[in-house]
Amino acid sequence: MQDTHHIQQNRMGIRVKLFAFSFQVILLVCSAQAQLSPRFYWRSCPSLEKIVKNAMAEAVQKETRIAASILRLLFHDCFVNGCDGSLLLDDTPTFAGEKNALPNANSVRGFSVIDNIKSQVEAACPRTVSCADILALAARDGTVLVGGPSWPVGLGRRDARTASLRGANSQIPSPLSNLSALISAFAAKGLSANDMTALSGAHTIGFARCTTFRNRIYNETNINAAFASTRRANCAASGGDNNLAPLDLHTPNRFDNKYYKNLLTQRGLLHSDQELFNGGSEDPLVRRYSKNYAIFAHDFAAAMVKMSTISPLTGANGEIRINCRKVN
Ligand code: HEM
Ligand SMILES: *[C@@H]1O[C@H](CO)[C@@H](O)[C@H](O)[C@H]1NC(C)=O
Ligand SMILES: *[C@@H]1O[C@H](CO)[C@@H](O)[C@H](O)[C@H]1NC(C)=O
Numbered sequence: 600m601q602d603t604h605h606i607q608q609n610r611m612g613i614r615v616k617l618f619a620f621s622f623q624v625i626l627l628v629c630s631a632q633a634q635l636s637p638r639f640y641w642r643s644c645p646s647l648e649k650i651v652k653n654a655m656a657e658a659v660q661k662e663t664r665i666a667a668s669i670l671r672l673l674f675h676d677c678f679v680n681g682c683d684g685s686l687l688l689d690d691t692p693t694f695a696g697e698k699n700a701l702p703n704a705n706s707v708r709g710f711s712v713i714d715n716i717k718s719q720v721e722a723a724c725p726r727t728v729s730c731a732d733i734l735a736l737a738a739r740d741g742t743v744l745v746g747g748p749s750w751p752v753g754l755g756r757r758d759a760r761t762a763s764l765r766g767a768n769s770q771i772p773s774p775l776s777n778l779s780a781l782i783s784a785f786a787a788k789g790l791s792a793n794d795m796t797a798l799s800g801a802h803t804i805g806f807a808r809c810t811t812f813r814n815r816i817y818n819e820t821n822i823n824a825a826f827a828s829t830r831r832a833n834c835a836a837s838g839g840d841n842n843l844a845p846l847d848l849h850t851p852n853r854f855d856n857k858y859y860k861n862l863l864t865q866r867g868l869l870h871s872d873q874e875l876f877n878g879g880s881e882d883p884l885v886r887r888y889s890k891n892y893a894i895f896a897h898d899f900a901a902a903m904v905k906m907s908t909i910s911p912l913t914g915a916n917g918e919i920r921i922n923c924r925k926v927n
Contacts, residue, residue: 634755634911634913634914635753635754635755635756635908635911635913636753636754636755637751637752637753637754638754639732639753639754639755640724640727640728640732640754643724643727644720644723644724644727644728646723646724647720647723647724647728647736648736650716650719650720650723651716651720651733651736651737651740652736652740654712654715654716654719654737655669655712655716655737655740655741655744656740656744658712658715658741659741659744659745663745663852664804664805664806664851664852665709665712665741666741666742666744666745666804666854667741667745667801667804667805667806667851668707668708668709668805669709669712669713669734669737669738669741670738670741670742670801670804670805671707671709671801671805672686672687672707672709672710672713672734672738673734673735673737673738673906673907674771674798674801674906675697675702675703675707675767675771676731676734677788677906677907677909678770678771678784678788678909679697679762679763679766679767679770679771680759680761680762680763680766680910681909681910681911681912682731682734682735682756682907682908682909682910682911683731683756683757683758683759683910683911683912683917684729684730684731684734684756684758684759684920684923685697685759685761685762685763686698686703686707686762686767687710687713687730687734687920687923687924688759688762688923688924688925688926689924689925691925694762695762695764696762696764697762697763697764697766697767699764700764700767700768700771701767701768702767702768702771702773703767703771705808705841706808710923710924712737713730713733713734713737713923714922714923714924716733716737717730717733717922717923720733721921726919726921727919728919729756729757729758729917729919729920730758730920730923731756731757731758731759731911731912732752732754732755732756733923735752735754735756735907736752736754738903738907739752739903739907742854742903745804745852745853745854746853746854746855747804747854747896747899748854748896748897748899748900749900750900750901750903750904751904752907753904753907753908755911755913756911756912756913757911757912757913757914757916757917757918757919758912758917758918758919758920758923758926759912759917760917760918760926770784770787770788771784772784772785772871773871774807774811774812774869774870774871774872775814775870775871776870776871776874777874778874778875778877778879778880778881781795781871781874781875782795782880785798788906788909789905789909790902790905790906792880792881793881793884793898794898794902794905794906795881796875796881796884796885796888797884797888797895797898797899797901797902798899798902798903798906799858799871799872799875800856800858800859800888800895800899801899802846802847802858802868802869802872803846803847803850803853803854803855803856803857803858804846804847804851804852804853804854805845805846805851806843806844806845806846806851807843807844807846807868807869808840808841808842808843809833809834809835809839809840809841809842809843809844810840810841811869812830812834812844812868812869812870813834813836813840814870815827815868815869815870815873816830816831816834817831817836819870819873821865821873821877822865822866822867822873823864823865823866826848826864826865826866829848830844830868844868845868846858846868846869846872847861848861848866848868849861855892856888856889856891856892856895858872859876859885859886859888859889859895860889862875862876862885862889863876863885863886863889
């Protein structure tokens with residue numbers, strides 16, 4: 600009884616903090632990102648947010664992992680030429696897009712969900728809403744649906760007419776990166792080391808292929824032995840490259856702070872995950888997030904606002920793509 604009371608009081612506290620925090624984020628959106636506005640489609644597409652939210656609810660209901668996959672799509676879009684929908688473009692015989700870049704090939708997923716949302720949005724408001732904005736909203740809604748924090752999404756991004764295979768290969772960090780490489784990759788996008796540590800908490804949901812963590816579970820020493828052995832059972836020293844393991848071994852379908860708890864006990868799945876807690880500069884923040892979900896959720900939301908507004912195309916730049924897979 601007393602416990603419940605305590606938890607309720609705690610929840611109230613968190614709510615008050617989140618309330619105050621929303622104002623801060625709105626201020627951030629209005630000042631630093633003056634060109635994007637949460638009300639951008641207020642007149643031209645009033646049903647937009649509802650369409651995206653309902654479609655994401657349906658998609659997550661069908662497969663929980665889709666929330667993770669769409670969140671990752673936004674990351675991989677925003678890190679290459681900014682949040683411009685470049686990742687969504689299909690290759691053609693005369694055009695090499697980003698889908699077959701090393702970090703994306705055989706790995707990124709969720710495009711059909713974006714296509715489905717786009718066709719519903721086109722039916723309601725033809726030639727009005729960019730694919731880049733749809734992706735930013737869908738990633739936020741998916742995160743909320745699996746228990747994560749919400750954040751205001753500034754709108755008004757336009758879609759790229761190009762993509763960069765080379766950019767995708769060089770600017771999206773590798774799971775083999777060390778801490779300093781991770782910090783530089785995020786710094787190159789205007790994100791701090793602490794933003795990087797908070798954003799990596801996205802690995803509280805979703806899955807990774809054997810090929811991305813094989814070396815870690817066979818060759819590394821800063822890994823819990825029982826955990827490594829469990830993972831080896833479904834990821835042989837050779838073969839089975841596409842076998843999946845959860846990035847958060849406890850609750851891969853729930854957005855919580857267990858990712859950081861795992862790092863404290865050397866149960867990070869990727870080499871890059873464990874780099875955040877391996878005697879370096881981010882150790883104290885990992886400890887803090889592992890102890891307090893509310894602080895993590897707050898910092899994650901603030902960092903998502905930053906990440907989802909990396910150099911958007913606005914005004915007369917780019918276009919409003921009709922089909923997210925190809926330029927008009
Ligand atoms: C810090 C550098 C990062 C590295 C090196 C990295 C690397 C990876 C790798 C290798 C995978 C597994 C992919 C596969 O095997 O197909 C993965 C999955 C994932 N990543 Fe990251 N990531 C990083 C940061 C982020 C960020 C910033 C986000 C989003 C805010 C994110 C969201 C995700 C999600 C949700 C998944 C699971 C996707 C799914 O299940 O479909 N990651 N990441
Ligand atoms: C981290 O990796 C980069 C390049 O991947 C390398 O140049 C650097 O020496 C490494 N730093 C440390 C501390 O190992
Ligand atoms: C372990 O490391 C060695 C030496 O770098 C490498 O040759 C081998 O392929 C690695 N094993 C696995 C399973 O990744």
